[in-house]
Amino acid sequence: MFGFIKNxxxxxxxxxxxxxxxxxxxxxxxxxxxxxxxxxxxxxxTGIETTKKLTxxxxxxxxxxxxxxxxxxxxxxQKKLTHLVTNPAYTPSPKxxxxxxxxxxxxxxxxxxxxxxxxxxTQKKRVxxxxxxxxxxxxxxxxxxWASRTxxxxxxxxxxQDPAAVVFQACEKFKKEEFDILIIDTAGRLQTKTxxxxxxxxxxxxxxxxxxxxxxxxxxxxxxxLGQNSLDQALLFNESTHLDGIILTKLDGTGKGGIVFAISxxxxxxxxxxxxxxQLEDIKAFNAEEFVSDLLSH
Numbered sequence: 289m290f291g292f293i294k295n296x297x298x299x300x301x302x303x304x305x306x307x308x309x310x311x312x313x314x315x316x317x318x319x320x321x322x323x324x325x326x327x328x329x330x331x332x333x334t335g336i337e338t339t340k341k342l343t344x345x346x347x348x349x350x351x352x353x354x355x356x357x358x359x360x361x362x363x364x365x366q367k368k369l370t371h372l373v374t375n376p377a378y379t380p381s382p383k384x385x386x387x388x389x390x391x392x393x394x395x396x397x398x399x400x401x402x403x404x405x406x407x408x409x410t411q412k413k414r415v416x417x418x419x420x421x422x423x424x425x426x427x428x429x430x431x432x433x434w435a436s437r438t439x440x441x442x443x444x445x446x447x448x449q450d451p452a453a454v455v456f457q458a459c460e461k462f463k464k465e466e467f468d469i470l471i472i473d474t475a476g477r478l479q480t481k482t483x484x485x486x487x488x489x490x491x492x493x494x495x496x497x498x499x500x501x502x503x504x505x506x507x508x509x510x511x512x513x514l515g516q517n518s519l520d521q522a523l524l525f526n527e528s529t530h531l532d533g534i535i536l537t538k539l540d541g542t543g544k545g546g547i548v549f550a551i552s553x554x555x556x557x558x559x560x561x562x563x564x565x566x567q568l569e570d571i572k573a574f575n576a577e578e579f580v581s582d583l584l585s586h
Contacts, residue, residue: 294582297564301582303543304332308584314358321361322346333515334546338553342368366584372549373576378533378558380573384505386470386495390488390529391509392521393476396537398427400509400563401473402434403571404535413468415440418458420451420491421475431473438568441467451475452490459498485528492529507560509535510551513542519550526555533560536574540564545583 294301307328311321322343329339346364349355355364387404391397398421405415417435419442421427428444435442443461445454455472462470474491488506495504508525510518525531536548539562548559559574 297539297545299540299543300545304328304545304583305585308362312358312362312584314361316356317350317358317361319347319350321358322350325361325365329546331544332546333542333544333550335516335519335550335553338372338546338550341553362584366580369549369580369583370576373552373559373574373580375552376556376558377576378560378574380560383503385468386472386499386502386504388472388474388488388491388495388504388506389509389535390474390506390525390531391476391535393424395476395509395511395521396535396563397476397509398430398434398473400507400535400537400561400571401431401471402438402440403563403568404507404561405434405440405469405471406438406568407571408469409439414466415469415471416458416462416465416467417442418455418470418472419444420454420458421473422447422449422451422454423475427473427475440471441465451487452494455491455494456498459495463499481524481528484525488529505532506530507533507535508557509537510547512536512539512545512547515544515547518547519554522551522555522557526557531555531557533558535561535563537563540570545579548579 311325314321326339326343329342345368346355349364355361389397389401408415417431417440419428419431422445425447432442432444443458451474458470492504506529508522508531510522534551534557536559552559561571562574563571
């Protein structure tokens with residue numbers, strides 16, 4: 289079980305788990321039970337399409353006599369929700385050394401980059417930041433402060449400099465000084481999807497040219513508190529670039545954990561990490577089985 293994570297995300301668990309516990313305790317369930325479940329999932333930001341798909345499958349199981357009690361409902365729902373967030377699953381690898389972080393301004397991208405750096409530093413790895421968000425004046429300075437706090441090194445370009453040029457210099461530094469991890473913070477405010485796509489393509493091309501043997505892991509930061517807007521952002525970025533995983537931020541600030549399932553179902557990109565709280569330690573690799581198990585327990 290998550291243990292302290294469940295405590296950190298108590299708003300989610302108290303808001304959803306207590307309502308679900310009432311349904312799971314029923315000795316006999318009916319159509320009204322599934323209607324209540326549908327409302328709970330909808331209010332938890334699981335999304336219209338995902339919620340309808342889940343409840344349609346559950347109604348079919350009820351019609352076939354497979355689903356009779358609240359305990360049956362618990363077992364079936366746990367299996368379905370876990371499948372949603374493990375298909376596909378994020379699989380970390382020692383070969384993952386280049387991390388490209390994308391996401392809109394305000395999604396917690398720079399803070400997530402810092403927490404990710406801290407996670408690697410606790411594993412005795414040397415981390416280099418590339419401050420490639422040169423359009424937002426405060427971004428490099430903010431990342432520099434986090435670098436100081438974490439013990440990471442940072443490469444900063446000049447204000448307004450081409451982000452790809454900053455990434456180029458960072459790649460050279462990464463090779464020359466033999467860092468273990470390179471985390472690239474990108475601009476979160478780009479005017480159009482085409483602009484976004486071109487910018488990320490440029491950065492990707494620079495990395496592949498200078499670090500041809502290093503796979504690029506692209507992680508999208510998503511603010512869990514934004515609900516449907518989070519899903520819209522995920523769809524936009526997924527159309528603009530290849531995504532390897534999602535960092536779901538600010539999970540402690542919402543009582544709606546369903547966005548995890550809505551995003552996974554719509555774009556088939558796994559949740560890689562979750563962040564919560566203000567401390568550098570407030571990040572954890574996402575474990576679908578534990579998350580779902582805790583969500584459905586009370």
